[in-house]
Amino acid sequence: MRLSSRYRYFDTKVPEILSWARGGVINMAGGIPDPAAIPPSIGDIAMDVIRQHSDKAFQYGDTQGLLELRREITRFKGFGDPDGVVVTVGSQEGLDIIGKTFIGPQDTVAVEDPTYFVALPILKTYSHSVVSIPIREGGLDMDKLEETARSGLRLLYLMPSIQNPTGRVMPLDERKAVLELAEKYDFHIVEDDPYSSLSMTPLPPSMAQLDPYRVLHLSTFSKIIAPGLRVGFIITTKEASNALINVKSATTISTPPLSQLIAAEFLKRGLIRESIDRARQLYWSKLTVISTAVREAGLEFQEPVGGFFIWLNTGIDADALLREALKLGVAFMPGRYFSPSGSFSTWIRISASQVTIEEGRLGVKRLANAIQSLKH
Numbered sequence: 001m002r003l004s005s006r007y008r009y010f011d012t013k014v015p016e017i018l019s020w021a022r023g024g025v026i027n028m029a030g031g032i033p034d035p036a037a038i039p040p041s042i043g044d045i046a047m048d049v050i051r052q053h054s055d056k057a058f059q060y061g062d063t064q065g066l067l068e069l070r071r072e073i074t075r076f077k078g079f080g081d082p083d084g085v086v087v088t089v090g091s092q093e094g095l096d097i098i099g100k101t102f103i104g105p106q107d108t109v110a111v112e113d114p115t116y117f118v119a120l121p122i123l124k125t126y127s128h129s130v131v132s133i134p135i136r137e138g139g140l141d142m143d144k145l146e147e148t149a150r151s152g153l154r155l156l157y158l159m160p161s162i163q164n165p166t167g168r169v170m171p172l173d174e175r176k177a178v179l180e181l182a183e184k185y186d187f188h189i190v191e192d193d194p195y196s197s198l199s200m201t202p203l204p205p206s207m208a209q210l211d212p213y214r215v216l217h218l219s220t221f222s223k224i225i226a227p228g229l230r231v232g233f234i235i236t237t238k239e240a241s242n243a244l245i246n247v248k249s250a251t252t253i254s255t256p257p258l259s260q261l262i263a264a265e266f267l268k269r270g271l272i273r274e275s276i277d278r279a280r281q282l283y284w285s286k287l288t289v290i291s292t293a294v295r296e297a298g299l300e301f302q303e304p305v306g307g308f309f310i311w312l313n314t315g316i317d318a319d320a321l322l323r324e325a326l327k328l329g330v331a332f333m334p335g336r337y338f339s340p341s342g343s344f345s346t347w348i349r350i351s352a353s354q355v356t357i358e359e360g361r362l363g364v365k366r367l368a369n370a371i372q373s374l375k376h
């Protein structure tokens with residue numbers, strides 16, 4: 001079978017790693033939401049929507065997204081205008097249509113290093129030049145960003161509020177400094193934001209609030225309502241949304257109206273705050289236990305403020321460690337999968353999303369044992 005040359009970007013081996021986390025293996029690799037975080041009321045709302053709106057629910061929808069949902073989204077987020085919102089099939093489709101709309105093959109795109117591994121094949125599909133900007137102890141490498149911008153940068157993909165995989169929150173002064181560079185060198189920023197609602201501490205304003213023209217805000221209900229709805233959204237200017245709508249109409253035509261109606265009804269009934277609080281507490285209770293276990297194991301890691309993940313340095317090759325850890329019954333994601341430059345070979349991402357508290361504690365113990373057995 002002859003596959004396209006771009007297929008190699010998608011052949012990441014990540015699905016293979018996720019499939020190893022079966023049969024007694026504690027799965028700290030994946031980022032799938034805990035079923036207990038999915039609000040029980042969603043089923044009743046779905047039934048009500050089907051009974052009351054079957055005409056709309058099973059017809060093609062408006063490409064931009066249902067107006068009532070776009071209104072609810074701006075009310076929930078506290079910024080943006082419904083005219084500038086595009087509802088997408090998860091934030092994943094959002095990034096894909098942003099890529100198609102804004103990036104030409106010769107345009108340079110920059111990403112944090114490490115970054116969300118699924119963003120890489122999407123961005124590489126549209127740009128031949130994806131440059132990595134290292135995240136260091138002191139934050140994003142601004143010198144490298146400026147050097148890249150000076151030679152012509154089209155788009156910068158960032159996760160400023162609880163980054164995947166590091167859990168990092170970009171401080172306000174750094175957000176402003178990045179925006180100054182965007183203004184000076186005329187590039188746009190995609191602010192991917194699936195996890196900010198799961199923060200235990202107040203976060204700086206989103207970059208889109210600081211500069212709605214430069215920043216396309218990409219977000220989702222996957223982690224705070226239900227991933228199976230496949231409802232995400234982009235908040236941007238009216239002008240950019242018009243361009244995105246043209247592209248979306250040739251991509252998925254519309255986000256399924258049934259899902260949009262369910263999400264709109266959920267928000268209208270005022271259930272989102274309760275749903276966020278439950279999800280945030282659930283993940284935080286697991287993260288705190290896992291962090292304590294990691295600290296007790298003497299491993300170097302970034303203290304999380306919320307979300308799903310802990311990013312830690314094991315000091316040994318993470319691929320070898322994964323083989324050993326699987327034998328002992330725990331799976332995680334090796335750091336190099338998140339790195340466009342192939343760095344972070346001794347770092348790993350462990351996820352609290354799919355494990356129970358007990359499994360989390362035991363998983364870290366197994367991980368620590370695997371590290372010990374490779375060190376000796």
Ligand SMILES: Cc1ncc(COP(=O)(O)O)c(C=O)c1O
Nearest residue numbers: 031090091092116164220222232
């Ligand atoms: C940073 C980031 N962006 C996007 C997504 C995809 O989310 P969605 O379900 O909205 O497509 C995820 C999911 O894990 C993510 O972690």
